[in-house]
Structures are given as structure tokens and as C-alpha cells.
Amino acid sequence: MAYSEKVIDHYSDPRNVGSLDKSDENVGTGLVGAPECGDVMKLQIQVDPVSKEIIDAKFKTFGCGSAIASSSLATEWVKGKSIDEAMSIQNTEIVEELSLPPVKIHCSVLAEDAIKAAISDYKSRNED
Amino acid sequence: MAFEQPACQTCESTLISRLFCFSCNAFQPLPREIDLFEVMGLPIAFEIDSEELEELYQRLSLELHPDFFETAPEAEKRLSETALVILNRAYNTLRDSTLRAGYLLFLLAKDKKLDERTLPVGFLQQMFNMQEALDELLNSDDTAALIRMSKDLQDRHKKIETSFVSLFKIIEDSPEDLEKLQQLQTYLNADRYLRRLVDRIPENGLLQN
Numbered sequence: 340m341a342y343s344e345k346v347i348d349h350y351s352d353p354r355n356v357g358s359l360d361k362s363d364e365n366v367g368t369g370l371v372g373a374p375e376c377g378d379v380m381k382l383q384i385q386v387d388p389v390s391k392e393i394i395d396a397k398f399k400t401f402g403c404g405s406a407i408a409s410s411s412l413a414t415e416w417v418k419g420k421s422i423d424e425a426m427s428i429q430n431t432e433i434v435e436e437l438s439l440p441p442v443k444i445h446c447s448v449l450a451e452d453a454i455k456a457a458i459s460d461y462k463s464r465n466e467d
Numbered sequence: 468m469a470f471e472q473p474a475c476q477t478c479e480s481t482l483i484s485r486l487f488c489f490s491c492n493a494f495q496p497l498p499r500e501i502d503l504f505e506v507m508g509l510p511i512a513f514e515i516d517s518e519e520l521e522e523l524y525q526r527l528s529l530e531l532h533p534d535f536f537e538t539a540p541e542a543e544k545r546l547s548e549t550a551l552v553i554l555n556r557a558y559n560t561l562r563d564s565t566l567r568a569g570y571l572l573f574l575l576a577k578d579k580k581l582d583e584r585t586l587p588v589g590f591l592q593q594m595f596n597m598q599e600a601l602d603e604l605l606n607s608d609d610t611a612a613l614i615r616m617s618k619d620l621q622d623r624h625k626k627i628e629t630s631f632v633s634l635f636k637i638i639e640d641s642p643e644d645l646e647k648l649q650q651l652q653t654y655l656n657a658d659r660y661l662r663r664l665v666d667r668i669p670e671n672g673l674l675q676n
Binding site for chain 1: 586595655662
């Protein structure tokens with residue numbers, strides 16, 4: 340199966356690889372996996388405590404090219420967004436942007452799940 | 468599990484494989500959904516006789532070899548190609564314990580609604596940590612540590628395999644036991660994550676059996 344140009348671009352030059360301090364209260368961590376293939380994805384967001392904007396995002400994914408590209412793209416997209424805006428990112432937008440074939444749609448679902456898991460982790464640690 | 472030996476549509480001898488009759492060399496009409504266990508002449512169970520599987524695979528691949536059908540009528544040629552594809556799928560699925568467990572669970576849980584994403588508590592974090600550790604090991608020259616990790620992974624896989632054996636036995640007696648079916652799904656998911664790690668280990672780090 341041939342990867343699209345955008346997948347290859349993200350795969351060979353992934354954006355925002357790395358980790359944020361998990362214990363920082365402004366950081367939300369999402370860890371998700373795809374049992375059908377064994378891919379594991381960690382996505383973290385750092386939220387500005389005043390503006391509530393996502394000011395940084397990092398990821399680390401162990402999986403196929405599409406999973407890496409999906410999570411790399413996800414970190415690019417959430418940066419600069421409010422939590423609510425990031426929450427509304429749909430996997431179908433990732434599929435479209437990366438031209439993922441049907442067998443790789445679950446990679447985009449994983450990335451959407453990772454964003455949601457990171458946000459819910461952040462929220463659970465910042466309940467007033 | 469009950470296993471009815473099917474008969475050849477042409478000569479009525481008992482079929483060993485659902486694909487082909489060894490008595491009269493006739494291809495069998497293929498049902499829409501073919502049972503891979505039946506293709507390999509095995510009872511539907513997790514524990515299989517690997518020798519029997521190998522033997523039948525060799526025998527059938529010989530009979531279905533494309534070389535024999537080069538000059539055959541188009542319809543027979545196509546039948547033999549389809550049969551070969553099914554044979555390879557059956558063989559590859561059933562010889563691998565993880566794939567076999569997955570296929571068997573698929574057969575047993577067909578009309579039941581299992582949660583397909585369950586994992587043991589804390590398992591995903593463990594897998595992530597092991598993936599990170601493996602990254603480091605692969606960038607170092609520490610073959611001994613790599614072998615240790617490979618052994619650890621294989622031990623975990625064997626434990627899951629043992630659980631497969633006992634859980635599938637329980638299901639055999641009480642096929643409606645949803646809790647046990649779900650437990651099987653959980654172990655199967657875990658096994659797939661382990662497999663993903665094992666696949667990243669180069670040959671010199673693999674434990675020699």
C-alpha cells in the first residue's frame with residue numbers, strides 16, 4: 340500500500356515528538372491504543388492557565404506510518420486552539436487531510452481519542 | 468465441539484478438507500462463508516494438532532499448485548486459484564496461536580456484543596513503557612538486555628496462551644458464558660500488543676528456542 344505524500348512528510352519529519360511534564364497541573368496526558376494492531380499513542384497538551392489555550396503539544400507513537408502521521412498532525416492542529424475547539428476535532432478531518440485509505444481509518448480514530456483523553460485528563464486535574 | 472465430517476459432492480467419500488476431494492480429485496463448491504478449521508480438516512478448538520495441519524497443508528498445496536492448471540479449462544483454473552488463496556489464509560491463521568485465538572473467538576462470539584477494546588488494568592501504560600525501553604535498547608549494543616526483554620515478552624505470551632487453552636475449554640462447555648468470552652477478548656488484545664513489541668526485536672536479540 341502506498342502512503343500519501345502528506346503521510347510520508349509527517350512520518351519522515353514528525354512534528355512535536357517528545358514529552359511534557361506529566362505532573363504539571365497545566366499538562367493533560369492521553370494514552371490510547373489500538374488493540375486490533377497493537378499501536379500505542381501518547382499525546383500531551385499544555386494549557387495556558389489564564390487564556391485556557393493549548394500552548395504546546397507533544398506526542399510519542401509506536402505504530403505504523405499512518406498512526407505516527409495522524410498523531411503528528413493532531414499535535415499541530417491542537418496548538419493555539421481552545422480546549423473546546425480541540426475537543427471538536429474529528430477523525431474524518433484527519434482522514435481527509437492525510438488521504439488515509441479505509442484500512443488506516445482506525446489510526447485517525449486513535450489520534451482523535453488521544454486528543455480527547457489528554458483533554459479529559461487535563462480537566463480532571465483542573466476541576467474547580 | 469461437534470464436528471461433522473462433510474462428504475464429497477462428486478463421489479460422496481468423506482472429505483478431509485472442505486476444499487478438495489483426495490479420492491476423486493474434485494474441487495468442492497465453496498460456501499459463501501467457509502470455516503477455516505474445516506478447510507484444514509481440524510475440529511473447531513484452540514488446541515490443534517500442528518503436525519496434522521502441516522501435513523494437510525503440504526498435501527493440498529501440492530494438489531492445488533498452479534503448475535498443474537496451466538492448461539486446464541478457465542473455470543477450473545479459477546477454482547484452483549480461489550482454493551489456493553483460501554488454503555493459505557486458513558494455514559496462516561491457524562498455525563499462529565494469536566491469530567487462531569482471534570479467529571476462534573470471532574466464530575464463538577459472532578452474535579454477541581463483546582467490548583473489543585478491553586485490556587488488563589494498567590496494561591497499556593506498561594506496553595508504552597516497554598516500547599520506550601525497547602527504543603533505548605535498540606539504540607544501544609546491549610544484546611544481553613535485549614535477550615532478557617525478548618524472554619520476558621515470550622514468557623508473557625506463553626502465559627496468555629495457557630489462559631487461552633483453559634478459557635476456550637470452559638467456553639466449549641458453556642458457550643454462553645459472556646464473562647469468559649470477554650476475558651478471552653482481553654487476553655487476545657494484550658497478546659496483540661505483546662506481538663507488536665516482539666516484532667520490533669531483531670533476530671540477534673531473539674531468544675533461540
